[in-house]
Structure formats: structure tokens, C-alpha cells
Amino acid sequence: MNVLECEGLVKAFDDLVAVDDVGFHIAAGETYGLLGPNGAGKTTSISMIAGILESDSGSVTVGGTEITTRTTEGKRQIGYVPQDIAIYPDLSARENLRFFGKLYGIPKARLDERIDEVLAVIGLTDRGDDRTEEYSGGMRRRLNIGIGLLHEPMLLILDEPTVGVDPQSRNSILEGVEELGRTGTAVLYTTHYMEEAERLCDRVAIIDGGKIRAEGTRRELVELVGQLDTINLGVVGSARRLAEALASVTELESVIATEGSVEILVEGASGLLPRVLEIAQQSDVGVSGVEVIEPNLESVFLHLTGKALRD
Numbered sequence: 001m002n003v004l005e006c007e008g009l010v011k012a013f014d015d016l017v018a019v020d021d022v023g024f025h026i027a028a029g030e031t032y033g034l035l036g037p038n039g040a041g042k043t044t045s046i047s048m049i050a051g052i053l054e055s056d057s058g059s060v061t062v063g064g065t066e067i068t069t070r071t072t073e074g075k076r077q078i079g080y081v082p083q084d085i086a087i088y089p090d091l092s093a094r095e096n097l098r099f100f101g102k103l104y105g106i107p108k109a110r111l112d113e114r115i116d117e118v119l120a121v122i123g124l125t126d127r128g129d130d131r132t133e134e135y136s137g138g139m140r141r142r143l144n145i146g147i148g149l150l151h152e153p154m155l156l157i158l159d160e161p162t163v164g165v166d167p168q169s170r171n172s173i174l175e176g177v178e179e180l181g182r183t184g185t186a187v188l189y190t191t192h193y194m195e196e197a198e199r200l201c202d203r204v205a206i207i208d209g210g211k212i213r214a215e216g217t218r219r220e221l222v223e224l225v226g227q228l229d230t231i232n233l234g235v236v237g238s239a240r241r242l243a244e245a246l247a248s249v250t251e252l253e254s255v256i257a258t259e260g261s262v263e264i265l266v267e268g269a270s271g272l273l274p275r276v277l278e279i280a281q282q283s284d285v286g287v288s289g290v291e292v293i294e295p296n297l298e299s300v301f302l303h304l305t306g307k308a309l310r311d
Contacts, residue, residue, distance in 0.1 A: 001063075001064060002025040002026060002027050003026055003027060003028050003062060003063060003077075003154050003155050003186035004024075004025060004026040004032075004049070004060070004061070004062055004155050004186060004188065005025045005059075005060070005061045006022070006023055006024060006025070006048075006049055006058065006059065006060045006061075007023040007058055007059050008021055008022075008023055008057060008058035008059065009021070009022040009023065009045060009048050009049075009055050009057075009058035009060070010022075010055060010056045010057045010058055011044050011048060011053065011055055011056055012056055017210055018041050018044045018210050019041045019044050019045050019048070019055075019210045020041075020209075020210040020211045021058075021211065022041070022045050022058075022207070022210070022211070022212055023058070023212075024205055024212070024215060026155070026186045026187075026188060027186065028154070028184050028185075028186055029181050029182070029183075029184045029185070029186065030181065030186055030187070030202045030203065031177065031178075031180070031181045031186075031187040031189055031200050031201050031202050032186075032187065032188055032189065032201060032202065032203050032204075032205070033189045033190070033191060033196075033197040033200065033201035033203070033204040033205065034046070034188070034189070034190040034191075034204075034205050034207050035190075035191060035192070035194065035197045035201075035204050035205065035206050035207065035297060035301070035309070036192060036206060036207035036208050036301075036309075037192050037208065037309055038192060040192075040207045040208050040209065040210070041207055041209070041210035041211075042159070042160075042190040042207060043083070043159055043160075043190065044210075045207070046080075046157050046159055046188060046190060048060065049067065049157065049188065050067070050075070050078055050080045050157055051067045051068055051069050051071060051074070051075050051078075052069065052080070053069070054068070054069045055068075061074070062074045062075075062077045062078055062154060062155050063077045063154050063155075065077070076104075076151070076153075077153055077154040077155060078153050078154075078155050078156075078157065079148035079149055079150075079151065079153035079155070079156040079157065080148060080157045080159075081144055081145050081147075081148040081156070081157065081158045081159065081161060082144075082159050083159045083160045083163060085140050085141060085144050086144060086147070087132055087140060087143055087144060087147070088132070089131070089132050089133035090131060090133060091131065091132060092128065092129050092130055092131055092132065093119065093124050093127065093128045093129075093130070093132055093135075093143050093146075094115055094119070094128045094129055096132060096143060096147065097115045097118060097119070097143075097146060097147065097150055098111065098115060100147045100150055101114065101115065101150050101151070104150060104151040106150070106151060114150060114152075115128075115150075118146040118149055118150055119146065121146065121149065121176060121179070122142040122143060122145060122146040122149075122172075122176060123142060123172050123176075124139065124142060124143060124146070127139065136166065136169065137164055137165055137166070137169070138165035138166045138168065138169020138170065138172070138173075139169065141161060141162070141165050141169065141173065142169060142172060142173060142176070144161075145158065145161060145173065145176065149180075149185075153185070154185070154186060155185075155186045155187075155188065156180060156185050156186070156187050156188070157187075157188045158177065158187065158188070158189045158190065159190050160190055160191060160192070161173055161177075161189075162174070162191070162193070162196065174196065174199060174200060177189065177200050178199075178200060181202070187200075189201060192309060194296060194297045194298045194301070194309055197297055198218055198296060198297055201218075202217065203215065203216060203217055204216070204217075204218065204221060204297065206221070206297070206300060206301055206304060206305075208301075208304070208305045209305075213304040213305060214300065214304055218297065221297060221300045222295045222296070222297075222299070222300060224300055224303060224304070225295050225299050225300055225303045226253075226295075228253055228265045228266060228267055228295065229265070229266055229267065229268065229269035229292060229293065229294050229295065230263060230264070230265055230269070230291075230292070230293040231263070231264040231266060231269050231272075231273060231276065231290070231291070231292055231293075232261060232262075232263055232264075232289075232290070232291040232292075232293070233261060233262045233263075233264070233276070233280070233287055233289070233290060234260060234261055234287065234288040234289035234290075235260060235261060235262055235280070235285050235286065235287060235288065236285070236286035236287070236288050237283075237284065237285040237286055238283075238285060239257040239258060239259065239260065239261060239262050239285070240257045241283055241285060242257065242262050242279070242280055242283050242285040243255045243256070243257035243262055245279050245280075245282070245283045246262070246264065246276065246279055249272070249275065249276075249279070251266060251267075251268075251272055252264055252265070252266050252272070253265040253266055253267070264276065269292045269294070270292070273290070273292065277290075297309075
């Protein structure tokens with residue numbers, strides 16, 4: 001049985017349809033990514049999944065239990081970590097965890113043990129008794145995640161958890177998420193960072209304009225753009241003459257000459273690049289720069305939406 005099942009989620013704010021027929025499922029131990037730019041509908045979608053925001057239509061179940069803004073039982077199986085940090089700065093990490101653990105109803109005999117476990121997972125054991133107002137932004141975000149993990153939920157929802165953190169804390173957060181999948185926790189991870197989705201997620205949904213444009217593993221999504229590499233050559237001399245010379249190489253899918261550059265689409269750029277450079281030399285065309293771009297989720301997003309993920 002899937003931990004999360006959501007179907008046909010719709011949410012409109014006046015004339016703006018923020019989420020339009022969004023649906024997917026997540027299995028135990030799977031990390032599922034919602035990848036899209038700011039304003040794509042990621043936070044609205046997960047707010048409905050967590051039972052914080054009422055949907056206009058659609059359904060959500062976690063562990064087979066229906067989730068709405070009016071239900072309580074199924075929400076015990078959800079850990080929700082919002083973008084905004086929700087901790088008490090005048091309390092230590094340990095005191096924050098104890099406070100939220102009592103709200104979760106964790107028995108005292110288990111709570112102290114669980115606090116130690118969570119502090120170890122988020123890498124704050126040695127700072128657990130320090131007031132969190134003394135923490136860096138990255139440490140606060142890690143504690144925020146720890147609070148979401150404290151009651152051992154079936155589903156952990158992470159909404160852009162690395163925004164505004166330093167590189168060291170970001171890497172620590174990503175390592176922690178990778179470990180969660182190995183413990184059997186289902187993770188719903190929203191991000192607009194393509195490299196995070198590629199590193200963490202077993203499956204990814206590309207969302208834009210409130211709609212899921214495509215869904216699948218990284219390999220499945222990359223197949224949408226034909227798995228072709230791009231070779232961009234900066235040239236000194238006639239780009240057109242080089243393009244005409246390269247047209248005889250049957251392994252090249254396309255060759256496009258523009259002023260000062262030649263763009264080549266090919267399957268397996270590394271194997272053909274030496275031959276391309278040799279033809280450039282034979283054509284008396286200088287090469288001022290070489291860039292090889294392998295297909296990735298950024299390429300898929302551009303292919304599906306006509307814009308870069310960062311736009």
C-alpha cells in the first residue's frame with residue numbers, strides 16, 4: 001500500500017487557479033520531488049496534502065486514512081516542515097523538541113530517548129543544550145526538520161528546506177533526507193533546485209502553472225528530450241563553413257550555426273567531440289570554447305514549459 005495517495009487536487013483563489021488537477025502517490029521509503037519555480041503551486045499542493053488548506057476538489061489519504069482540514073487521525077502520520085522556521089529562539093534545541101514532543105503526545109519514557117535520536121540525525125547533539133537564538137540559519141532549519149521527524153511519521157513533507165542556508169548546512173540536510181529513505185519514511189520534497197531533485201528523489205513531478213507537466217524517474221523524464229547531448233562550440237572564423245563540414249558526420253542529429261558559435265545535438269558527446277574538433281581544424285575554423293551539456297531535469301523543464309527553471 002502507498003503511504004500517500006492524492007488525486008485531482010484543485011485550488012483556486014478568486015480567478016487564479018493555483019493548483020489544477022494534481023495527483024500522485026508515494027510509497028514507503030520513497031522520496032518524491034515536486035520540482036518547479038516559485039509560484040508553480042508546490043506549497044499550495046502540500047498544504048492541501050497536509051490538511052492545512054481546504055481543497056476545492058480532490059482527495060488525499062495517508063496510510064489509508066482520509067486527510068482534510070477537519071480530520072485529525074491521519075494527520076498523526078504526517079510530519080510537516082514549512083518554509084518558515086517554526087521554533088522558539090529562547091529555548092534550546094532539546095527544550096524545543098521536548099515541547100513539541102508533548103504536543104505530539106509522545107510518552108515521557110520514549111520522548112527523552114527520541115530527542116537524543118533526532119539530535120543525532122540532524123547533527124546537533126553537541127549543541128542540543130544551547131539556546132537556538134545562537135544558532136546559524138542552517139542549524140535552525142535542521143532543528144525545524146527534527147521537529148517534523150520527532151513523532152516518527154509515515155510521511156515527511158519538506159517544503160524548500162534548504163532555502164537560504166549555508167553550503168555546509170545544505171549538504172547536511174540533503175544527507176539527512178537521503179538517510180530517511182533508507183529508514184522507510186516516505187518523503188515529499190519540494191524544491192526549485194534541479195540538482196537537489198536529481199540527487200534525492202526516486203521520482204520527480206515537474207510542476208508549473210499549477211499543473212503537473214510530467215512525472216517519473218530521472219531516466220524516464222530525460223527520455224522526453226531524446227537523451228541527446230548538446231555541444232556548444234565558440235568559433236573564430238566561419239561558423240557556417242564548420243556547420244557545412246560537420247553535416248557529413250551522420251552521428252550528429254543536428255548542427256546549427258549562429259554568429260560566433262555552432263550548436264550540435266548528439267547522442268554521446270564525449271565520444272564524438274575529438275572528431276568534431278578535428279573537422280574544425282581541417283576547416284580552418286578556430287575553436288575558442290567548448291561546452292558539453294548532458295540532458296538533465298533543467299533540460300526537461302525547458303522542453304516541457306518553454307522556460308528555464310530559474311525564470
